[in-house]
Amino acid sequence: MKFRLLLLSLCSLLLSAQSLKDFEKRITEFTLANGMHFIVFERHEAPVVSFHSYVNAGSVDDPSGETGIAHMFEHMAFKGTETIGTKNWPAEKLALDQVERVYDRYDAERNKGEKADAGKLATLKKERDAAIEKANSYVVPNAYTQIIEENGGVGLNAGTGEDSTDYFYNFPRNRLELWFLLESQRFYDPVFREFYKERDVVREERRMRVESSPQGMLVESLLAGSFEAHPYHNMPGGWASDIENFRETEAVAFYKKYYVPANITIGIAGDVDPKECRWMAEKYFSILPAGPLPSGPRTVEPPQKGERRLAVESPAQPFMAISYKRPDQISKDDPVFDVLNEILSGERTGLLYKELVRDQKIALAAGTQASFPGGKYPNLFLFFLVPNMGHTVEENEKACYKIIEHVKSEKVDEGTLNRIKTKVRADLIHRLDSNSGMAGALTSYYVAYGDWRKMFTGIDEIAKVTADDVQRVAKQYLIPDARTVTWIVAPATAKEGK
Numbered sequence: 482m483k484f485r486l487l488l489l490s491l492c493s494l495l496l497s498a499q500s501l502k503d504f505e506k507r508i509t510e511f512t513l514a515n516g517m518h519f520i521v522f523e524r525h526e527a528p529v530v531s532f533h534s535y536v537n538a539g540s541v542d543d544p545s546g547e548t549g550i551a552h553m554f555e556h557m558a559f560k561g562t563e564t565i566g567t568k569n570w571p572a573e574k575l576a577l578d579q580v581e582r583v584y585d586r587y588d589a590e591r592n593k594g595e596k597a598d599a600g601k602l603a604t605l606k607k608e609r610d611a612a613i614e615k616a617n618s619y620v621v622p623n624a625y626t627q628i629i630e631e632n633g634g635v636g637l638n639a640g641t642g643e644d645s646t647d648y649f650y651n652f653p654r655n656r657l658e659l660w661f662l663l664e665s666q667r668f669y670d671p672v673f674r675e676f677y678k679e680r681d682v683v684r685e686e687r688r689m690r691v692e693s694s695p696q697g698m699l700v701e702s703l704l705a706g707s708f709e710a711h712p713y714h715n716m717p718g719g720w721a722s723d724i725e726n727f728r729e730t731e732a733v734a735f736y737k738k739y740y741v742p743a744n745i746t747i748g749i750a751g752d753v754d755p756k757e758c759r760w761m762a763e764k765y766f767s768i769l770p771a772g773p774l775p776s777g778p779r780t781v782e783p784p785q786k787g788e789r790r791l792a793v794e795s796p797a798q799p800f801m802a803i804s805y806k807r808p809d810q811i812s813k814d815d816p817v818f819d820v821l822n823e824i825l826s827g828e829r830t831g832l833l834y835k836e837l838v839r840d841q842k843i844a845l846a847a848g849t850q851a852s853f854p855g856g857k858y859p860n861l862f863l864f865f866l867v868p869n870m871g872h873t874v875e876e877n878e879k880a881c882y883k884i885i886e887h888v889k890s891e892k893v894d895e896g897t898l899n900r901i902k903t904k905v906r907a908d909l910i911h912r913l914d915s916n917s918g919m920a921g922a923l924t925s926y927y928v929a930y931g932d933w934r935k936m937f938t939g940i941d942e943i944a945k946v947t948a949d950d951v952q953r954v955a956k957q958y959l960i961p962d963a964r965t966v967t968w969i970v971a972p973a974t975a976k977e978g979k
Contacts (some may be wrong), residue, residue, distance in 0.1 A: 484617055487495070492823045500937075501814055501937040501938075504522075504937070505934075506831045507522055507523045507524070507757070508520060508521065508522050508523075508672060508923075508933070509521045509523075509755035509758075511759050511762070513531065513742065513762060513763065513766055513767055514743045514767065514775055515729045515742040515743070515766075515767060515769055515770065516741070516743025516744075516771055516774070517742035517743065517745050517746075517747065517762075517766055518745075518746045518747070518749075518927070519746075519747045519749065519762055520746070520747070520748050520749070520923040520924065520927060520933060521749045521750075521753060521755045521758045521759075522748075522749070522750040522751075522916075522919050522920070522923060523752075523753060523754075523755065524750060524751055524752065524916060524919070525752050527547070527751075527752060527794060528653060528654035528655070528752045528933065529651055529652070529654060529751050529752060529916065530651065530652055530654055530657060530660070530749060530750070530751035530752060530753055530916065530918035531636075531649070531650075531651045531745070531748075531749070531750045531751055531915070531917040531919070531920045531924075532649060532651070532652070532664065532747070532748070532749055532920060533647065533648075533649045533748040533749075533750075533917070533920035533921045533924050534647070534648040534649070534664060534668075534745060534746075534747055534748075534924075535645055535647055535745065535746045535747075535748065535921075535924035535925060536554075536645060536646040536647070536648075536739065536740060536744060536745050536930050537644075537645055537739075537746070538551055538645065538646060538735075538739035538740070538744060538775070539551050539641060539642045539643045539644045539646055539743070539855070540552060540641065540642070540646045540712070540715055540716070540717040540719070541643045541644060541713060541715075541777070541778055541855060541857065541858065542644050542712075542735075542737070542739060542777070543712065543715060543719065546723060546733075547561075547719075547723055547727065547731055547735070547911070548606065548715045548716075548719035548720045548723045548724075549683065549687075549715075549717070549718050549719015549720070549723055549724050549727070550719070550723075550727060550731060550732060550832065551641055551646055551717070551735070551739075552557070552641040552683065552717050552718055552719060552736050553676075553679065553680070553683060553727060554639075554641070554646055554732070554733055554740075555639040555640065555641045555646060555737070556679040556683060557671065557673050557679065557683060557732065557858060557875055558648055558667070559625040559626050559629075559637070559639075559667070559766035560625065560672060560673065560674050560675060560679075561621075561624050561625045561672055561674065562625075562670040562671065562672055563665045563670055563672060564670075565620050565624050565625050565628065565663075565665075566620060566624040566625055566672065566674060567619055567620065567621060567624075567672070567674070568619045568620070568621055569619055570619075571793055573620070573672075573674070575617060576612065576615050576616035576618075576619060577616050577672075577674070577729075578706050579612050579615075579616070580612040580613050580616050580677075580729070581728075581729060581730060582608070583605065583612045584607050584609055584728065586605055587602065587605040587606060587608075587609050587856065588728075590602055590605060590806070591677075600708075603854075604859075605714070607889060611677035611857070613677050613678075616674070617674075617675055617678060619674075620674050620675055624966075625663070625667070628640075628659075628663065628690070629650060629663070632652065632653075632655070632656045633652060633653040633656060633761040634650050634651065634652050634658055635650065635651050635918060636649065636650045636651045637649075637650035638650065641717050642717060642854075642855060643717060643854045643855030643857075644711060644855040644856065644857040644923070644929075645928070647921070648664075649917060649920065649921065651751075651916065651917060653749070654752045654753070657709070657753060657757070657758075657761070658761055661761040661762065661764070661765040661766070662765055664747075664765075665764075665765035665766045665769070667767050668740060668745070668766075668769055669768055671736065672881065673729050673732055673733065676727075676729040676732065677729070680724065680725075680727050683718065683719070683724055683727075684721065684724045684725060686718060687718045687719065687721060687724060689799070690718065691716065691718065695793070695797035695800065695969050696800060698793050698795065698971055699793050699801065699802055699967055699968070700716070701716050701793050701799060702793050702806060702967050703791070703802045703965060703967040704716065704854060706789050706791045706965045706967060707789070707804050707806070707861055707965040708782055709782065709783065710780050710781070710782050710783060711778070711781065711782035711857060711858060711859075712778050712780065712781055713782075713854055713858060713860060717727065723849040730924075730964055737772070737773050738772075739775050741764070741771065741772030741773065741774065741877045742769045742770075742771060742772070743771065743772070743773075743774045744775060746924045746927055746928055747762075747766075747924070748919070748920035748921065748922075748923040748924040749920060750916040750917070750919040750920040750923070751916040768804065776955065777857070777858075778858075782806075782858075782859060785806055785962060785963050785965075786962060787961075787962055788961045788962065788964045788965070788966065789964070789965040789966070789967070790965075790966045790967075791967045791968075792967075792968060792969075792970045793967060793968070793969050793970070794969075794970060794971070794972045795969045795970075795971075795972070796967070796971055796972060797969055798867065799867070799868045799873065799874050799968070799969050799970075800865070800866070800867055800874070800968065800969045801865070801866040801867075801868075801877060801878060801966070801967070801968040801969075802863060802864065802865050802866075802966075802967045802968070803859065803863070803864040803865075803866070803881065803964060803965070803966050803967075804853070804861040804863050804864070804964065804965045804967075805862045805863065805958055805959050805963050805964050806857070806859065806860075806861065806862075806958065806963040807852070807859065807861060807862045807958050808859050809856060809857060809858050809859050809860065810852065810856035810857065810929055810930075811929075811930065811943040814950075814954050814958075815856075816942040816943045816945075816946055817946050817950045817951060817953075817954045818851045818862060818954065819851050819905070819943060819952055820854065820898070820901055820902075820943060820946045820950075821851070821862075821888070821951055821954060821955060822849050822850070822862075823901040823904065823905070824888065824897065824901065824951065825848075825849045825864075825884070825888070826847070826848035826849040827901060830897075830900070831848065831849075832884050832887070832888070833847040833848055833849065833864075833884060834847060834848070836880065836884055837866070837877060837880055837881070837884075838869075841880065841979070842869055842878075843868065843869055843872040843876055843877055843880060844867055844868055844869055844877050845867045845868070845869050846865070846866075846867040847864075847865070847866050847867070847877070847881070848864075848865055849862065849863060849865075850862075850863040850865075854950060856929065857929070861965075862958065862959070863890070864881055866878065866881060874968045874969075876968075878966070878968075885955065885959050888951070888955045888959075889952060889955045889956050889959070892948040892949070892951070892952050893948050893951050893952075894948070895948070898946070898947075898948060898951075902943055902944050902946075905940060905943050906940060909936060909940060913936075
């Protein structure tokens with residue numbers, strides 16, 4: 482206990498030392514004429530730099546019939562350019578064009594439906610597959626990533642969420658200009674080589690992560706049930722039938738619409754000179770042509786008018802997810818949800834753990850997530866429950882609702898509130914302790930709130946949350962009419978409803 486109090490006190494001191502004013506002195510922001518925004522953070526403790534490219538487009542922006550197309554860019558991210566990753570670009574370009582021409586003829590015949598000529602389809606499929614194989618023969622595998630690794634780059638990765646697509650890695654300080662060259666060319670001159678090969682990889686990922694995963698199937702059912710209209714009802718990986726029919730031309734159209742400079746924010750953190758970064762940004766990224774800023778989805782989720790319940794058949798470990806509708810991340814109640822999340826599932830001090838896991842021993846795990854699956858649009862406050870041996874999801878569900886009613890009827894004490902607020906400060910310090918964490922936080926906060934300073938002002942907002950706020954939000958949002966319940970049930974006992 483003494484060590485924990487000491488740690489929390491230390492974290493408070495560190496946050497005071499790393500105040501907003503101190504950070505402002507180390508951050509430089511600028512926007513190129515084409516609209517691309519850069520945030521540079523100086524940290525000279527070690528000769529390394531972290532880079533984070535944040536594209537403000539995720540699965541929520543997938544066009545109808547193309548769910549998962551944003552995720553495809555995660556797989557296309559480091560395939561190279563016209564000069565990197567090819568044995569013979571002119572010949573490869575001709576081969577890639579031929580693939581699309583054959584594919585067009587194949588799709589035209591297939592689209593005839595029952596009138597399609599089966600023999601012709603078989604012939605065109607062989608021709609299409611041969612064209613793809615020929616185009617792939619010009620590829621130098623992993624050429625782009627090899628350049629990065631040979632120059633000391635580490636942590637190369639990408640990720641796709643509902644609200645964004647992120648690309649990131651780290652370089653030694655003396656490879657700063659190489660990053661500007663490689664990253665700018667990747668956005669300016671991408672070649673979607675091996676597109677159909679990667680399409681098969683994406684399809685296999687869905688099979689592994691969703692179709693063969695009870696938890697994946699449960700989450701997919703939860704989202705589909707929770708969101709009737711809004712595209713949050715689609716998983717980032719997309720639906721199988723959409724993935725299987727992706728066309729490279731569709732990916733190009735998505736790229737041209739969403740990968741415009743004004744929709745991309747770059748975070749750079751580490752041993753850098755901001756003036757040098759700006760000069761290199763102008764030199765390398767100014768070649769990207771400006772484009773109109775894309776709009777988000779126009780569909781608004783209608784109000785939910787009653788509890789929804791869905792059972793997912795699986796012989797796996799019983800599992801339950803309970804979601805409640807909540808407003809987006811710019812809502813005045815967003816910090817209250819963060820505090821409520823900590824009250825319910827803050828490690829071993831949360832009510833769910835103490836009641837269901839530690840004391841009643843009816844659950845192996847129980848917790849919450851304050852915002853799911855994304856935060857840009859109205860989303861979900863999520864509960865998850867994993868029953869212990871000999872106990873049921875029904876038993877856990879009832880116990881969970883009892884805890885929710887307790888939060889509504891009994892105000893949280895000031896000691897708990899203060900502990901949570903201190904923990905939030907500590908979590909921020911931990912995140913900002915690394916260059917990569919800093920680069921990612923700067924871009925995500927800037928895009929989400931229009932200002933990276935929200936990292937600090939958000940803590941001030943959490944500090945203002947009162948016990949009355951927590952009780953009010955619980956009463957307002959954790960209600961049966963806004964609830965969707967999804968659970969795993971053994972096939973032999975599966976039945977409609979519960």
